[in-house]
Amino acid sequence: MRAKTDRAIRLMLVDDHPVMRAGLANLLSGEPGFSVVAQASDARSALAGWREHRPDVLLLDISLPGLDGIEVLRQIKAEAPQAHVLMLTSSEAKEDVRQSMAAGAAGYVTKNVDPDVLFAAIRDVFERQGVVAQGESRTERDDVDETLSQREQEVLNLVRQGFSNGEIGRLLGISRRTARAHVSAILRKLGASARTEAVTRGFERGILKI
């Protein structure tokens, strides 16, 4: 089932949890065909390490100190569109999946899949390129996925801070009425009956981050 070359697949791991990184490195090193050539725990060193080692496949976590993992992905794809990046994260939020795929991830695997699935995903990403093995999600809901516009996300981030419509208007340089219109759109799209519930939905869907 493997490609023609028998060189091990050169991997780089990026995860902000040393325990997870060490465990993963151990796990992958024990699997024939894989070779962990670099590791990083934050965005800056992830980019530096990737440029230096140019791994065959980059395993990228989303929650990182400093820059977002997705932001790292964007930068890497910007300078090397053919890069193979496999998102490996705990986040089951649709929003993260959506953004990752939009940013050019070769795959998206949650940490609640079996190691075998991860191995297979890595091989697939390396050889064929593609594959979105997403794993079971227990928090996922099958809501209609109404995406918030840029402006609406901006407004939601002010709503979560407790700002009133008037304040939001002032902060964004628009009228109070317009802020209200955005909030109404947010409520409709998130299926919320009040701004308070909209904030909750925002967190649940991964639109808002802690």
Added chain:
Amino acid sequence: MRAKTDRAIRLMLVDDHPVMRAGLANLLSGEPGFSVVAQASDARSALAGWREHRPDVLLLDISLPGLDGIEVLRQIKAEAPQAHVLMLTSSEAKEDVRQSMAAGAAGYVTKNVDPDVLFAAIRDVFERQGVVAQGESRTERDDVDETLSQREQEVLNLVRQGFSNGEIGRLLGISRRTARAHVSAILRKLGASARTEAVTRGFERGILKI
């Protein structure tokens, strides 16, 4: 630095991420003095496995499908108060630390510590018993820690769902005015200026869970 006995410390791992579990098991097995005797990925099998194997130290994650890891901890301490349980989780929320320690955890280690620290924590928990190696937290804030009362948490959980004070009153069988009083207390304790912000703070502090 080790105890008098040279038997390996018998460990049980509970984490809902197979990748993390496998990695941890690998990592710990490679370290002399540790022996992983059992693993579990959910609350039910965690309790069953613990009863069967009675490990020297239980490494317990908090986010689990079904019951909370803290709930598992409570049940275990209820039937075996001398049990050594080391919380090993990604959560840096004060609330989780507080509840874990209150429930009798022997230690609390976040996954963003180095493996060596984890090893040391396990040994300490086993031998001396105690130790709260908590690791750096990047989201942690140095707020005053005003704890919400039971009733207030109950109210906050209704607030997050978008209920009005009147509805909360009806749902809890109290007057609208009383619900308001609780909300006011919540706002004061969380340093929020509006219920919307209170919800955000709730998520940030780990009082509310996604």
Added chain:
DNA sequence: AGGCCTATTGGCCGGGTGGCCAATGGCTAA
């Protein structure tokens, strides 16, 4: 016993909320 926290309830009131009506211009996918 006195102090402090919690839970409970009341009224007054300025300001905020969100649904409904309706309108404009820009941009994009079909």
Added chain:
DNA sequence: TTAGCCATTGGCCACCCGGCCAATAGGCCT
């Protein structure tokens, strides 16, 4: 080009919010 979404703005209006005033009662710690 036509349809649809997006961002923008306006008024009307019933209802909700949260601060401030004040009060009663139980529990717990000193």
